[in-house]
Every structure is written in C-alpha cells, then in structure tokens.
Amino acid sequence: xxxxxxxxxxxxxxxxxxxxxxxxxxxxxxxxxxxxxxxxxxxxxxxxxxxxxxxxxxxxxxxxxxxxxxxxxxxxxxxxxxxxxxxxxxxxxxxxxxxxxxxxxxxxxxxxxxxxxxxxxxxxxxxxxxxxxxxxxxxxxxxxxxxxxxxxxxxxxxxxxxxxxxxxxxxxxxxxxxxxxxxxxxxxxxxxxxxxxxxxxxxxxxxxxxxxxxxxxxxxxxxxxxxxxxxxxxxxxxxxxxxxxxxxxxxxxxxxxxxxxxxxxxxxxxxxxxxxxxxxxxxxxxxxxxxxxxxxxxxxxxxxxxxxxxxxxxxxxxxxxxxxxxxxxxxxxxxxxxxxxxxxxxxxxxxxxxxxxxxxxxxxxxxxxxxxxxxxxxxxxxxxxxxxxxxxxxxxxxxxxxxxxxxxxxxxxxxxxxxxxxxxxxxxxxxxxxxxxxxxxxxxxxxxxxxxxxxxxxxxxxxxxx
Amino acid sequence: xxxxxxxxxxxxxxxxxxxxxxxxxxxxxxxxxxxxxxxxxxxxxxxxxxxxxxxxxxxxxxxxxxxxxxxxxxxxxxxxxxxxxxxxxxxxxxxxxxxxxxxxxxxxxxxxxxxxxxxxxxxxxxxxxxxxxxxxxxxxxxxxxxxxxxxxxxxxxxxxxxxxxxxxxxxxxxxxxxxxxxxxxxxxxxxxxxxxxxxxxxxxxxxxxxxxxxxxxxxxxxxxxxxxxxxxxxxxxxxxxxxxxxxxxxxxxxxxxxxxxxxxxxxxxxxxxxxxxxxxxxxxxxxxxxxxxxxxxxxxxxxxxxxxxxxxxxxxxxxxxxxxxxxxxxxxxxxxxxxxxxxxxxxxxxxxxxxxxxxxxxxxxxxxxxxxxxxxxxxxxxxxxxxxxxxxxxxxxxxxxxxxxxxxxxxxxxxxxxxxxxxxxxxxxxxxxxxxxxxxxxxxxxxxxxxxxxxxxxxxxxxx
Numbered sequence: 001x002x003x004x005x006x007x008x009x010x011x012x013x014x015x016x017x018x019x020x021x022x023x024x025x026x027x028x029x030x031x032x033x034x035x036x037x038x039x040x041x042x043x044x045x046x047x048x049x050x051x052x053x054x055x056x057x058x059x060x061x062x063x064x065x066x067x068x069x070x071x072x073x074x075x076x077x078x079x080x081x082x083x084x085x086x087x088x089x090x091x092x093x094x095x096x097x098x099x100x101x102x103x104x105x106x107x108x109x110x111x112x113x114x115x116x117x118x119x120x121x122x123x124x125x126x127x128x129x130x131x132x133x134x135x136x137x138x139x140x141x142x143x144x145x146x147x148x149x150x151x152x153x154x155x156x157x158x159x160x161x162x163x164x165x166x167x168x169x170x171x172x173x174x175x176x177x178x179x180x181x182x183x184x185x186x187x188x189x190x191x192x193x194x195x196x197x198x199x200x201x202x203x204x205x206x207x208x209x210x211x212x213x214x215x216x217x218x219x220x221x222x223x224x225x226x227x228x229x230x231x232x233x234x235x236x237x238x239x240x241x242x243x244x245x246x247x248x249x250x251x252x253x254x255x256x257x258x259x260x261x262x263x264x265x266x267x268x269x270x271x272x273x274x275x276x277x278x279x280x281x282x283x284x285x286x287x288x289x290x291x292x293x294x295x296x297x298x299x300x301x302x303x304x305x306x307x308x309x310x311x312x313x314x315x316x317x318x319x320x321x322x323x324x325x326x327x328x329x330x331x332x333x334x335x336x337x338x339x340x341x342x343x344x345x346x347x348x349x350x351x352x353x354x355x356x357x358x359x360x361x362x363x364x365x366x367x368x369x370x371x372x373x374x375x376x377x378x379x380x381x382x383x384x385x386x387x388x389x390x391x392x393x394x395x396x397x398x399x400x401x402x403x404x405x406x407x408x409x410x411x412x413x414x415x416x417x418x419x420x421x422x423x424x425x426x427x428x429x430x431x432x433x434x435x436x437x438x439x440x441x442x443x444x445x446x447x448x449x450x451x452x453x454x455x456x457x458x459x460x461x462x463x464x465x466x
Numbered sequence: 467x468x469x470x471x472x473x474x475x476x477x478x479x480x481x482x483x484x485x486x487x488x489x490x491x492x493x494x495x496x497x498x499x500x501x502x503x504x505x506x507x508x509x510x511x512x513x514x515x516x517x518x519x520x521x522x523x524x525x526x527x528x529x530x531x532x533x534x535x536x537x538x539x540x541x542x543x544x545x546x547x548x549x550x551x552x553x554x555x556x557x558x559x560x561x562x563x564x565x566x567x568x569x570x571x572x573x574x575x576x577x578x579x580x581x582x583x584x585x586x587x588x589x590x591x592x593x594x595x596x597x598x599x600x601x602x603x604x605x606x607x608x609x610x611x612x613x614x615x616x617x618x619x620x621x622x623x624x625x626x627x628x629x630x631x632x633x634x635x636x637x638x639x640x641x642x643x644x645x646x647x648x649x650x651x652x653x654x655x656x657x658x659x660x661x662x663x664x665x666x667x668x669x670x671x672x673x674x675x676x677x678x679x680x681x682x683x684x685x686x687x688x689x690x691x692x693x694x695x696x697x698x699x700x701x702x703x704x705x706x707x708x709x710x711x712x713x714x715x716x717x718x719x720x721x722x723x724x725x726x727x728x729x730x731x732x733x734x735x736x737x738x739x740x741x742x743x744x745x746x747x748x749x750x751x752x753x754x755x756x757x758x759x760x761x762x763x764x765x766x767x768x769x770x771x772x773x774x775x776x777x778x779x780x781x782x783x784x785x786x787x788x789x790x791x792x793x794x795x796x797x798x799x800x801x802x803x804x805x806x807x808x809x810x811x812x813x814x815x816x817x818x819x820x821x822x823x824x825x826x827x828x829x830x831x832x833x834x835x836x837x838x839x840x841x842x843x844x845x846x847x848x849x850x851x852x853x854x855x856x857x858x859x860x861x862x863x864x865x866x867x868x869x870x871x872x873x874x875x876x877x878x879x880x881x882x883x884x885x886x887x888x889x890x891x892x893x894x895x896x897x898x899x900x901x902x903x904x905x906x907x908x909x910x911x912x913x914x915x916x917x918x919x920x921x922x923x924x925x926x927x928x929x930x
Contacts, residue, residue: 137894138885167896169651169682170641176681176722177633177715 038092040107556593564808603848612715612849629714642825648915651792652680655886656927660787664756668698673762688726696729703736757785781876788928795863866924877928879911
C-alpha cells in the first residue's frame with residue numbers, strides 16, 4: 001500500500017515516512033496500519049459478535065462472510081445487470097475495535113479485515129470458551145483452538161544440551177537446571193575476570209554491529225556470547241580469551257593478534273545475518289544452533305549482567321517493561337535489543353585505530369544507515385545481498401521443526417546486527433498486534449528455543465506476515 | 467514365593483530342611499552371649515548376637531521348626547497369628563516382627579529379624595526392598611540404636627549428594643511420576659491466582675523439591691500477561707541440603723529468571739534449628755510485598771508439638787496464600803503405638819515403592835537412590851524417640867484432614883479453581899495411567915493425587 005499523506009480527514013499518523021521501493025512480492029501491511037484512504041468503520045460489540053451479517057437481498061438469507069453471500073447470489077440466476085455489484089467503487093474498509101482501552105480503538109490502528117477485527121475482539125476482549133484438553137490452554141476463537149489442538153503435544157522441545165522433550169513443563173524445568181544454561185554463567189564470569197588477558201592464539205571475529213566500548217565489561221559478554229558451546233572447558237576458556245582479545249584490541253593491547261584477522265569487509269558482509277557462530281568458521285557451529293540462539297539471549301542479558309550484578313534493579317526494571325509487552329515467543333530477544341540499540345546510538349564511533357575493528361565498525365554503519373522508518377526498504381535491498389543465506393537455513397530450521405517460516409526468511413534477514421536490532425525494536429511494539437490477529441492463537445508456539453529463533457526471524461517475516 | 471536364590475545376596479539356601487539345620491546350628495552357637503555391636507553392618511547380622519532381654523534360650527517352638535516354606539506360601543501361617551493383609555511375605559514377616567518387638571518377645575524377635583535378614587535385599591523386588599529397609603528400622607528399634615543409625619544415614623547421604631546427582635534424581639523422578647509435580651502445579655496455580663495483579667511478589671519456599679517448582683511459575687509470570695511482576699524467592703533450607711547444592715540452584719534460578727525476563731531476587735536461609743524461629747525480618751519480608759508461603763513436605767519435618775507454633779508463625783507473616791503439600795500418611799497420631807505406626811508406615815512405603823517400581827525401569831539408578839532416601843525417614847519414625855532433638859527431621863507425616871485441623875487454627879481454606887484443576891488433570895494425562903485427581907470429601911479441602919485409587923499426596927491452599 002502506498003503510504004501517502006493523510007486524506008479524508010481521518011486522523012492518522014503516517015505509518016512509514018518514506019516510500020519503500022517497489023518489490024515484486026506484494027507485502028502485507030503490518031496489522032493496524034491501514035491505508036490512509038480507507039473508510040473507517042466502527043461496529044458495536046453486538047454487531048461484531050453477530051454472525052450472518054451479510055444478507056442476500058433476494059431471499060434474505062444471512063451469511064457469515066461476504067464471499068459466501070456472493071456464492072449464494074449466483075444461485076439466484078440474476079440477470080446480468082443485477083449480477084454486478086453496485087457500480088460505485090467500494091471503498092476499502094477498515095475497522096476499529098469498540099473496546100475503548102484497546103490499541104485498535106483508534107482509527108490509525110484500525111484493522112483491515114472484518115474477520116480480523118472480529119477475531120481480535122474475541123481474542124483480546126472476549127471470554128475464552130474453548131479449552132485444549134491436553135494442555136488446558138484456553139482460546140476465545142474456535143479456529144484458534146482447533147489449530148492448536150492439531151499441534152498440541154506433537155511439538156517437541158529440544159534443549160541446548162540435546163535432550164528432546166515432548167512435554168513443555170518438563171522441558172522448562174529441565175532447561176532451568178540444565179548445564180547448558182549454567183555454562184553461560186561460568187563463561188561470563190570467566191570473561192569478566194580476564195580483563196587483563198592479552199590476546200592469545202587464533203583470533204576470531206565477531207560480527208558486532210557496533211563494537212561497544214562501555215568499558216565496564218559489556219564487550220566481554222558479547223565476546224563470550226558468540227562462542228558456540230564447546231563441550232570441553234578448556235576450549236571455552238580459550239575462546240573466551242580469544243574473544244576477549246578482540247576488545248582488548250580496542251584498548252590498544254594485543255594489536256598483533258588483531259592484525260591476524262583475515263576478514264575483509266566484503267567477507268563480513270557476506271556473512272550475513274546475526275549468525276555469530278558461523279563467523280568462527282567452526283564446524284561445530286552448524287550443529288550448535290541452539291547455543292548460538294541461546295547466546296543471543298544471553299548476549300542481550302549480558303548487558304544486564306555487565307552493568308554491575310544481576311541485582312541491578314534499575315536495569316532490570318527498565319528491561320522488564322519492554323519485555324513484558326511481548327507476550328509470545330518469550331520477551332527477551334525482541335525488546336532487550338532495544339537496550340542494545342540504545343547503546344548503539346549512544347556510543348558513537350569508538351576510537352578504533354585497528355584495521356580489523358574499523359572494518360567491523362564500517363560494517364555496522366552500513367547497517368546503521370537504514371533506520372527503522374525505512375527498514376522495510378533496507379530489508380528489500382538486503383534481501384538481494386545475502387549470498388550465503390542458504391548456508392544458514394538449516395542452522396535455524398533444524399532447531400524448531402514447527403516454525404516453518406524460519407529457513408527462507410532468515411536467510412533474507414538483515415546482514416548485520418544493527419539493522420536487525422532496529423528491526424527488532426520495531427516489532428517490540430508490534431508484536432502484540434501481530435499475535436493478536438496474526439497466526440491463530442498467537443502464543444502457543446512460544447518456547448525457549450523458539451524464542452530466539454522466532455524473534456530473529458520475525459523481522460524478516462514482517463514482509464509476509466506469517 | 468517371590469524370593470529367588472539368585473537375588474538373595476546372603477549366602478544361604480532358602481528352602482526347606484537345610485535351613486532348619488542351619489537355624490538350629492546358629493541358635494546353638496549363639497547361645498553364648500555376645501555383646502551387642504550395633505555398629506556392625508546388617509549384612510553381618512547373622513553373625514552378630516542380639517541378646518536383648520536376657521539370655522533366655524527357648525527350645526524350638528513349633529512355629530519355628532515347621533518348614534520354612536509354610537511361612538512363605540500364600541495364606542500360610544502356622545505361627546498362630548493372623549496373617550497381615552495380602553500374601554506378601556515381607557509384609558507379614560515385618561508386621562510379625564513389629565508385634566514381637568512390641569511384645570518384647572525376644573526369641574521371636576531374634577528369629578524374625580534373622581529371617582528377614584536372610585531374605586531382604588535392597589536390590590531385589592519390592593518385597594525384598596521393603597524387607598531390607600524396614601528390617602533396618604526394626605533392628606534399630608530392637609537394639610535401641612535408632613538415633614545413631616539415623617545420624618549415620620544422614621552423614622552418608624550428605625557425602626554422596628552433589629548438585630548434579632540431586633538434580634538428575636529429582637528431574638528424572640518428575641519425568642516418570644507426578645508425585646511431586648502434582649503439588650507443584652496445584653500450588654503454582656493457587657499462588658498465581660492469589661497474587662494476581664500484585665507488582666511485587668515474595669514467595670517463601672520451604673520445600674524438599676530443590677526449587678524445581680519455580681521454573682514453570684517463572685514462565686507463567688513472564689507470559690501470562692503484560693506486566694511481569696517482580697518476584698523475590700526466599701528459600702528456607704531444611705537440614706539435608708548441602709550448601710553447595712543451594713548455591714548452584716540459586717545461580718540457575720537467577721539465570722533462568724533473566725532468561726524469562728522476570729525481575730528476580732533469590733535468597734537462601736539456612737542454619738535454622740527450628741522453623742518456628744523464622745521471623746518477618748529474618749525472611750526479609752517487606753511491607754509492599756504480596757507474600758505466599760509454600761510448604762512442600764515441610765510441615766512433617768517439624769516436631770509434632772511445635773507444629774501449631776509454626777503455623778502461627780506463618781500467619782504472622784501476613785501471607786496472601788499458603789500452599790501446603792504433604793504425603794498422605796499418618797505417623798503422627800500413632801506415634802505412641804508402635805505396631806499401629808509400623809503398619810501405617812509399611813502401608814505407605816509399600817505404596818511408594820510399588821509406585822517407583824512401576825514408574826522407573828527395572829535397573830534404574832534413580833529408583834535405587836530414591837529408595838535409599840526413604841531409609842532415613844523409616845528409621846526416624848520407627849526407631850527414634852521424638853524427645854531427642856533432631857533438628858527438623860521429624861518425618862511424622864499426617865493426613866490431609868489432620869493438617870487441615872491444624873491449619874484451620876490460623877487460616878481458612880481456599881479451594882482450587884477449575885482452571886487449576888484442569889491444569890492438574892492435563893498434567894496427569896501426560897504420565898502413565900494409574901494416576902488420578904481426587905476431590906476431598908465433604909467438609910474437607912484440598913486435592914488428592916491418587917495412585918491406583920489410593921490417595922498418596924495432598925495439596926491445599928489457605929488464606930488468613
């Protein structure tokens with residue numbers, strides 16, 4: 001839809017400022033970002049809940065959907081003239097939610113589909129009458145319930161450690177106690193204690209959108225995060241050192257090691273999306289997808305940890321608010337990156353004199369030029385850039401069998417972190433809406449592995465609102 | 467008969483006349499009185515003399531000289547005593563022995579203990595296992611060495627427990643049996659409902675399940691609605707848990723809460739002699755917090771006389787909800803009647819062991835460890851005096867109805883909502899058949915988990 005200036009006197013904020021370039025695939029708009037020229041309809045709850053709104057003018061029969069009514073009308077053998085619908089152009093209609101406290105009550109956030117608004121109303125403001133027997137999840141919309149029942153219990157959850165679970169609750173409990181989780185802590189602790197370590201050994205790059213130099217330890221968290229889980233601790237510590245040395249490089253130490261870097265900017269770009277593991281060229285990476293994702297999550301939380309103890313309530317609360325907005329798919333990854341992005345913006349170009357880090361910075365800036373308002377656009381362009389996208393398909397797909405959108409979407413996702421973060425910032429707000437009138441039931445696919453992955457791929461799936 | 471010679475780890479010959487001979491010979495050799503050496507392993511029981519009341523040596527009475535096989539066969543019993551319920555040899559022998567101890571019939575005690583020792587094995591079938599663990603308690607009772615044995619068992623347990631082994635054990639148990647998860651799901655449901663809408667939650671957790679209850683609660687808090695409250699979890703450690711284990715647990719909980727995006731604080735309180743000593747200040751209860759007290763298998767560890775005081779202490783914390791989960795058995799009202807207490811104890815643990823047998827695989831290590839964990843409780847209840855100061859190790863269970871009587875002094879019951887009941891039912895569906903949710907009788911509160919139609923675990927919720 002072209003996003004042009006407001007017309008028709010309806011109060012609407014321009015959803016996206018600039019005109020996105022034309023793409024071959026017709027994109028669905030974000031939910032609740034209607035065409036400015038559309039006619040806004042406000043229905044009462046009673047009307048919304050009424051079925052059979054569409055009446056045949058000939059026999060008076062009521063239908064739930066306009067399509068059904070049209071089908072029915074054909075059966076009346078109308079003469080040609082009357083067969084046509086009224087010649088006046090039917091203006092595109094959008095609907096607002098009658099519930100005053102709802103986001104969609106405002107015309108600027110109206111939904112484009114009658115069925116959509118009905119479902120939204122039930123889901124958000126209706127009584128949840130339908131209940132899954134297996135897991136006792138409740139739904140207000142029958143179709144959501146049906147869709148859930150089909151997949152309930154068939155889903156398997158896989159922990160980072162490789163164990164498979166058919167039950168969500170035992171998966172959750174296991175995960176909380178799993179060593180895979182604990183290794184994070186151990187590594188983070190190890191990293192923070194190695195502040196003065198000089199670089200050693202091979203040097204791995206991490207594709208950091210903006211190598212942050214917060215000084216108090218955030219870098220080391222990033223560095224540790226992007227390591228794939230290694231089963232032996234030495235390896236882990238080794239990589240910690242290596243990883244850390246990247247940041248030490250900034251501070252003018254270990255310059256020699258940085259010099260060892262063999263990546264050019266081109267290669268960095270080619271590496272594509274947020275796939276830190278792959279940068280290591282480590283064969284382990286392709287099998288350790290979950291760790292990468294898990295690290296993703298922890299990376300984000302690394303921020304919290306670094307700013308002085310997990311007990312930093314301020315930081316905690318500040319991140320918890322956006323987090324709490326995100327109902328489905330685990331809050332973490334989506335909104336905490338906003339924290340990162342904030343810092344991204346607040347930390348202007350750090351003084352990198354090293355060629356390697358300069359490369360990384362440049363890579364970040366390339367991504368940084370596409371701000372959120374035009375992310376769709378940049379998205380389009382980035383899509384074509386991704387050359388190695390295929391490589392990553394199975395990295396993510398294998399992990400979450402039911403999220404079928406992953407593979408193809410992910411490979412098209414942004415090529416560097418900063419863009420991705422901005423993408424993620426955007427959906428932080430959008431997510432609720434998406435889940436409300438997006439896929440049925442929204443939240444049932446939420447799980448920990450799925451968290452990271454889905455959050456990652458959602459920016460890309462904005463294109464085709466799956 | 468269930469005993470097969472391969473399984474019996476003792477050196478004997480199990481059947482018939484051969485036994486009689488050895489029996490005779492042993493008796494003769496034991497005629498000289500040797501002092502009791504309680505430190506000897508039960509394995510060497512047959513070589514240890516127990517001369518408890520006097521050196522009376524009774525001639526073989528008819529019941530012992532009849533062939534052994536009659537003792538084992540179904541419905542056997544020329545011992546002149548009515549046989550216990552069922553045709554399981556362990557149950558009968560054990561009960562007979564208990565009666566003998568109560569009657570102070572020393573030769574009979576001697577004989578039965580010896581027989582049990584021959585047949586018992588912690589690695590055998592259910593009967594053999596029960597025989598083994600209960601034999602230990604009976605022996606201690608007979609020799610008045612319960613306290614010492616108990617302390618030994620505790621120190622052995624502490625040495626062998628690590629975080630990894632404890633975690634593995636409990637997670638595996640929860641995977642194959644809803645014994646603990648039943649209470650967790652119901653309690654979490656009650657807590658979530660009672661504290662709904664509160665911005666600051668403070669849960670005081672006194673449990674024996676190593677915080678495995680909380681991940682699902684954290685997940686629920688994170689995903690349930692838009693505003694995730696702040697959760698403070700204060701865990702009161704009961705004796706057996708080693709501090710290194712708690713440290714690991716606290717790290718994992720904190721980390722997991724971060725992952726879930728729930729603002730979280732975790733505190734551990736240990737070194738308490740007695741739950742009644744807890745105070746608001748000690749627990750760090752703040753004015754603006756909504757409190758929930760969660761007790762899983764905790765109240766039974768409080769000395770019987772102190773239970774009322776502890777409940778009052780809970781009341782003084784001003785909680786919005788108190789959740790209590792206990793196993794359904796009564797070792798409390800019968801604590802002065804050894805035989806009745808014994809029978810109840812045997813009933814409960816028979817059910818438990820049979821449940822373990824069915825839920826785990828035959829060679830499961832976890833099952834073995836869980837069974838071993840029972841030995842302390844059994845010895846404590848049957849062979850230790852309550853007067854002795856045992857620091858929160860009482861283990862005298864009470865039934866739900868009894869706990870309700872106590873709790874009603876300070877609280878009023880809260881029913882579980884239909885949603886929670888549905889959650890529990892859905893939980894039970896995920897396990898093998900045999901488990902059911904049962905509603906209490908009229909005028910009673912809480913929910914029961916039943917295994918093969920026998921109530922085994924009780925959960926309840928209370929408010930001031």
